[in-house]
Amino acid sequence: MHHTSGITIVKDSYGRKKKLIVDLTKVSEEIQDLIDGIISDLRRNEPADPAEKVFKLLDKKFRLNK
DSSP states (O other): OEEETTEEEEEOTTSOEEEEEEOHHHHHHHHHHHHHHHHHHHTTTSOOOOHHHHHHHHHHHHOTTO
């Protein structure tokens, strides 16, 4: 078993990595960054709207600038 400040890697009897144990009280920001990166990568080819269009829609719906 390999342990690094908040992350533990558990290996089987052949030395193959099998489990990852994460202490979220110690590495929650790093894990959230990792999850955000994975989601971003998975959504890379999805269509996206320009920020200005989104801001206009939000402003119209919620009257943000009034």
